[in-house]
Amino acid sequence: MYSNNSKSSLPTCNYYVEHIGSITNFSIFLHTNIKRFMPEDAVTVQIFLINGEHSRNFSKKAENLKSGKTALLVFTEGSGEILIAVISDILRRAGIEVSVCGLCDSEPTKCSKDVFIKPETSIYRASKYKYDVVVIPGGLEGAMTMAKNQTLGKYLEQHYKEGRLLAAICCGPLVLGANHIAAGCRLTSYPARKPDLEKIYKYVDDEIIVQDGKLLTSRGPGTAMKFALKISEIIAGDVKAREVAKDILMEDDTCCK
Amino acid sequence: MYSNNSKSSLPTCNYYVEHIGSITNFSIFLHTNIKRFMPEDAVTVQIFLINGEHSRNFSKKAENLKSGKTALLVFTEGSGEILIAVISDILRRAGIEVSVCGLCDSEPTKCSKDVFIKPETSIYRASKYKYDVVVIPGGLEGAMTMAKNQTLGKYLEQHYKEGRLLAAICCGPLVLGANHIAAGCRLTSYPARKPDLEKIYKYVDDEIIVQDGKLLTSRGPGTAMKFALKISEIIAGDVKAREVAKDILMEDDTCCK
Numbered sequence: 001m002y003s004n005n006s007k008s009s010l011p012t013c014n015y016y017v018e019h020i021g022s023i024t025n026f027s028i029f030l031h032t033n034i035k036r037f038m039p040e041d042a043v044t045v046q047i048f049l050i051n052g053e054h055s056r057n058f059s060k061k062a063e064n065l066k067s068g069k070t071a072l073l074v075f076t077e078g079s080g081e082i083l084i085a086v087i088s089d090i091l092r093r094a095g096i097e098v099s100v101c102g103l104c105d106s107e108p109t110k111c112s113k114d115v116f117i118k119p120e121t122s123i124y125r126a127s128k129y130k131y132d133v134v135v136i137p138g139g140l141e142g143a144m145t146m147a148k149n150q151t152l153g154k155y156l157e158q159h160y161k162e163g164r165l166l167a168a169i170c171c172g173p174l175v176l177g178a179n180h181i182a183a184g185c186r187l188t189s190y191p192a193r194k195p196d197l198e199k200i201y202k203y204v205d206d207e208i209i210v211q212d213g214k215l216l217t218s219r220g221p222g223t224a225m226k227f228a229l230k231i232s233e234i235i236a237g238d239v240k241a242r243e244v245a246k247d248i249l250m251e252d253d254t255c256c257k
Numbered sequence: 258m259y260s261n262n263s264k265s266s267l268p269t270c271n272y273y274v275e276h277i278g279s280i281t282n283f284s285i286f287l288h289t290n291i292k293r294f295m296p297e298d299a300v301t302v303q304i305f306l307i308n309g310e311h312s313r314n315f316s317k318k319a320e321n322l323k324s325g326k327t328a329l330l331v332f333t334e335g336s337g338e339i340l341i342a343v344i345s346d347i348l349r350r351a352g353i354e355v356s357v358c359g360l361c362d363s364e365p366t367k368c369s370k371d372v373f374i375k376p377e378t379s380i381y382r383a384s385k386y387k388y389d390v391v392v393i394p395g396g397l398e399g400a401m402t403m404a405k406n407q408t409l410g411k412y413l414e415q416h417y418k419e420g421r422l423l424a425a426i427c428c429g430p431l432v433l434g435a436n437h438i439a440a441g442c443r444l445t446s447y448p449a450r451k452p453d454l455e456k457i458y459k460y461v462d463d464e465i466i467v468q469d470g471k472l473l474t475s476r477g478p479g480t481a482m483k484f485a486l487k488i489s490e491i492i493a494g495d496v497k498a499r500e501v502a503k504d505i506l507m508e509d510d511t512c513c514k
Binding site: 080081082084085086088089090092093100108111112113114115116117118120190191208219220221222223225245248249250 | 337338339341342343345346349350357365368369370371372373374375377447448465476477478479480482502505506507
């Protein structure tokens with residue numbers, strides 16, 4: 001997932017960092033590739049890009065420290081792009097191997113606010129495997145579609161029965177409710193979904209993240225980062241979760257200014 | 258962008274809400290489509306889905322109240338998926354028409370943490386138009402690539418010269434720095450990029466969002482929501498921005514618990 005192949009679109013960048021040693025050569029490179037820069041601009045860009053290259057190599061080493069843990073993040077048309085991006089990104093930063101999974105196929109899928117995200121696998125393939133955590137994002141439309149998917153429903157039921165972490169956010173808990181999974185547990189969701197869920201669950205509306213055993217729920221896009229950090233903490237440990245929080249500038253003193 | 262066509266994947270859902278009136282009929286529908294549910298489950302799913310349908314219709318009406326404003330969000334391989342998803346989603350909630358734009362083509366593009374996002378247009382096409390705001394996200398790799406793109410550089414320079422809002426977050430300010438845009442202005446970025454940027458700008462490292470005239474900058478994934486809300490406030494007005502903050506549960510008292 002973090003193989004070198006993924007960065008193959010920057011051959012020129014790798015090339016000059018490896019093969020040149022002087023500003024003169026570097027300027028030639030820049031004048032060939034970015035003709036509009038004046039020499040002094042070339043030096044500026046050089047500084048940016050060489051510093052960037054060092055940071056990139058450092059950052060990739062850090063990411064390679066995998067936790068050996070796995071997550072399945074399921075979504076479909078109408079799911080929330082904020083939730084998908086935030087959760088998969090943060091879990092991957094925590095060294096968790098995340099499968100971003102669609103319901104049917106791997107075509108780019110239109111999310112709730114029209115961003116197209118391409119799933120890496122489908123629930124039909126992913127359901128053959130076990131994951132340390134399964135995450136169900138919201139987006140009302142997406143949750144309504146997922147609530148009707150039998151393969152997903154059966155898979156979630158089995159996953160939860162086997163005592164592994166099940167996490168849902170925003171309208172995602174509707175998918176659990178429709179399948180009567182973890183009925184009677186403490187749970188939260190996007191506030192507008194309370195009337196549907198309080199019939200089945202002990203609904204909590206004054207906490208942004210609610211954990212009841214192996215069920216973890218949260219409320220909406222604005223709470224997605226803290227939710228993803230909580231999943232990271234449970235699966236990869238609190239040291240790693242704190243590192244990630246720092247890395248993305250989510251430390252409380254920064255976030256709440 | 259919010260046309261009815263985008264929701265065409267749920268014909269059965271539209272069908273039963275329009276065409277059935279009784280729980281009996283509804284249960285028949287559910288037993289046909291979700292055979293594993295017992296009758297009492299069917300009623301539960303029915304409540305979820307009918308309530309959901311009402312919410313969806315309400316939500317779509319609200320989104321149709323466009324501001325008449327436009328935004329261009331440019332990204333490429335290695336850009337941060339959190340930034341792309343958060344900014345495009347929040348701006349669209351604020352009624353701003355957002356073009357999610359790649360550098361070259363409209364193929365799904367691998368972001369910094371391996372989520373594939375499909376751009377809707379390319380900079381070569383988008384640069385023929387003017388937008389109320391152009392947004393440059395971070396992701397070091399993506400910013401390094403964008404810093405070298407001449408079409409983008411010239412476009413950003415012209416956009417800023419014409420007095421329209423230019424917004425960059427995380428490593429995005431590197432793209433402005435490489436093109437000497439707004440040199441001398443107050444600016445912030447992802448903290449690790451300070452040494453590169455402080456040579457050209459008045460670097461600010463104790464504010465999470467910095468505005469200097471038509472230049473707006475911010476620091477990283479953890480500050481992306483507040484950054485997007487600030488863009489919304491400037492472009493679509495503070496009433497709209499506050500509505501969006503409430504909608505996504507980003508009110509300060511909720512966020513900072």
